[in-house]
Amino acid sequence: MTVFQLLHWNGSLKALRERKCSRQEVISYYSQHPLDECMRSHMALDWITKERKMPGAVSQELQVALRELEEARKAGRELRFYKEKKEILSLALSQVYCNSGTTSEDKEEMEPDPKWLALCPNLIH
DSSP states (O other), X not given: OHHHHHHHHHTHHHHHHHTTOOHHHHHHHHHSSOOOHHHHHHHHHHHHHHHHHSTTHHHHHHHHHHHHHHHHHHHTOOOHHHHHHHHHHHHXXXXXXXXXXXXXXXXXXXXXXXXXXXXXGGGOO
């Protein structure tokens, strides 16, 4: 369930819907793929891209995630979703700061690889 919450939060489910992926294809694919470092890294890359389009987006979203994590902790709710958001955003933010001195050519090479979304036949290029 956490994977699907993260995909929704990250905007990936919307992107899959726009690419005409069926709900069953998405469920089938992500039910077989655990939330691992690779998936977190891809989501972090998506946030790095958002940061380039709207500077400050990652930092702002991280502040929201930290506040949500604390509220969930106080309310005694399940924390995994909030912790994963925090980890993904922290990874993205660390990469933004590490790469802040790179050239525009370097930044183009950092674009997220859309292959991780390539679960539908119509997505394969």
